Amino acid sequence: MTDAISVEGLVKTFGRTRALNGLDLVVRTGEVHGFLGPNGAGKTTTLRVLLGLLRADSGRAQVLGGDPWRDATPLHRRLAYVPGEVNLWPNLSGGEAIDLFGDLRGGLDKARREELLDRFRLDPAKRCRTYSKGNRQKVALIAAFASDVELFVLDEPTSGLDPLMEAAFQQTVREVSARGATVLLSSHIFSEVEALCSKVSIIRDGVTVESGTLAQLRHLTRTSVVVEAAEPITGLGGLPGVHDLVADGARARFDVDAAHLPGVLRHLASFEVNTLTSRPPTLEELFMRHYGDAPEAAAEVPSAGASR
Amino acid sequence: MSAYEGTGRLVRLALRRDRVQLPVWIVGSAVILAAGAAAVIDEFPDAAGRATALQGAGTSPAVLLMRGTPVGTDLGALANFRNLAFMLVLAALMSTFAVVRHTRQNEETGRAEMIGAASVGRNAGLTAALTVVLGANLVLGVALIGALVSAGLPAGGAVTFGAACAVTGMAFAGVAAVGAQLFQSARAANAFAATAVGVAYLVRGIGDALGERAADGVQVTSTWFSWVSPLGWGMLARPYGEERWWVLTLPVLLLIACVWGAFALVGRRDLGAGLIPERPGPAAASRGLLSPLGLAWRLNRASTIGWLVGSVVFGLGIGSLGDLVDDALGGNEGVSDLMGQLAGTGSAALVEAFFAAMMNVFGALAACFAVQVLLRLRSEEAGGPAEAVLATAVGRARWVGAHLTCAVGGAAAILVLAGAATGLADAAVGGDIGVLTLVGAGLAQLPAAMTVAGFVVLVFGGLPRMVVVLAWAGLVVSLACGLLGDVFGLPQAVRDVSPFTHVPAIPAVDATPGPMVGLVVVAAALAAAGMALFRRRDLSP
Ligand SMILES: Nc1ncnc2c1ncn2[C@@H]1O[C@H](COP(=O)(O)OP(=O)(O)OP(=O)(O)O)[C@@H](O)[C@H]1O
């Protein structure tokens, strides 16, 4: 079994809302997989289906080789979940909540618990009522990471954490990943996903629109090019794959589809080029390209959506 | 900064928030009262008719239980008899809800925190809430006086009537102020205050139902039990009868005591916290917590202890009445009929029937407790930690089962303790029912409470978003059909719907295991169906 999670054609409706509309997702064992999408895209819904908290209307989902709905209890011994919104019991202390979640999951590593309490600088003797949002988040993270499980399902786990704690979180994810655990990480923080994830899936309106390594994703989209020559650059607008061209005599700025980059470079070679900078898109740009509120821009690049 | 700084601003804020709610409550009460008074004038123009009506009412302890005691035969007295109890309850509930709204609910939603930061003294919130609510009661009192006078009734009695309602409302404002300091959630504070109103109503109802009828067949003198109840005081002032204004000092004294207590509590706690100042908790969990059952018990522990203490106190009070029931009312047919009806025994020995009826009341309380515990399932699910718990290796049935165990176990403990306390108090005043008999009588109610619990689990599994409404509605229906079905004269088929109808009325009749086993089976089937439904559905926020 090399896939920790595999999902095919998942559909989930809430009344008339179609939250998932044939979603696909494959997370290989040992991978740290980023799960991106705008608000309401269906990330939380997907994770809840994977945990057997929601029942899918149709489609196939497998988690650690089991059916997340039917085998929920045995599967839950082997995974840890950090919900997007961490709700705790106001009267219990943070330490009690950590022990409770750990124990209900099947036990937790005491030494690891202390280490993480220290790393995340959480006072476990405080009542949960008195914790800030970030501190509640830490309770859930410590409870999850102190468990020796195979799979971590994390729903926006760092919303509310300060930059120092963000770093502690990244360190912790690298540690569990190094010992072979799989991580599925839903997030809105691009730098975090770029830093941690070997693979990324981007979803929109309940459908996967992109999935692959960051390098693959970049390959599928456009590169930004800025070029300056000693003479006016002409003819760029007629080349295939060139978009958003701003030509200003000897200076031009445009985006080009990765597949057409060689042709464009050949064309540029016929001018006396002084400087040329090209930059692969950041994850944020990839994301924006799909979700920026310019639907016509998305329509221009049908190839971008054809990766699944 | 003084502790009261900013009170004025908070008063204006509270008045703004309540600009619809309080006027509706006050005007609504006045309109109901005016209509009620007009109806009396219309229906009973002559004194003879009124006397006949009141004599009829006076022979029915059920009516006395609900309405209080008649104070005379003139128009005002009859209007008073028909409306005062209801108006007192309205005033009390208006006050408790408003006080909680402007104190604990503010704190819970974090509004108070925002206000607290804006240079407001620590006592200002409570002071403002009390100012608004006491003011509202004054306005209510005046509105009720206006309603009675405008209907054409004498002003003198109207003033006593209005004053009785106003000071009763104020006293319960004080009770709610204390509750708001003791409890952490607005829900719990409201439940505490509303339960206080309910118990006060019930206590004076018992005192009135057991009251002694005067020779004219109209007036009834309540027993001392009515004097224990703050709602009873408003009635004991006897508006439109031989008025006793001094009785109205009692609610005022209660108000003063409660306000003093509430401010003392404010001074001892942090914003958002309850009575016990926030001590650090344990840094690690004890073994006992580390299971679904341990968790469920921990979540319900405080309120369970509260219910147990309440049951013992109530049991002691009821037990000490057995003697009185026998002595004072041995010859009163109406009372023994009522007790027989409440207990479902037909007519039996008065004391036995009385205790059987009271065991039904304990059964009702145990069912209330079970409903309250089981509704926690829903609050844990909707915006609570249930999502995280059910994502651990805890199965859904096990999670529900843990809460169900707390509900049934707690209900059993309530019934045992209530029965034992009743028996001990009865023995102390020379009764001979026996502690063990009454413990058994209490436990005989458990299958009915379990059935109610099973119903709540069923609704939780099938219709989670409506479980709060349906659970309480189911409880009210089963209590109305079961406990009061005979009093109301409901057909047997309707009464059979309620589990309480099937409970043997021990000690008035012998224990019969058949119906109890049947109820347990029904309860188990309901709970199993509820769990099965829950396991098939989505977790729904
Ligand atoms: N219980 C529910 N009932 C009805 N609609 C729901 C429910 N849960 C989710 N939805 C809807 O399903 C869609 C997907 O929601 P979901 O919470 O999965 O989005 P998300 O990708 O996690 O968004 P975010 O980034 O804001 O967390 C939304 O349109 C949401 O309104």
Ligand SMILES: [Mg+2]
């Ligand atoms: Mg989400």
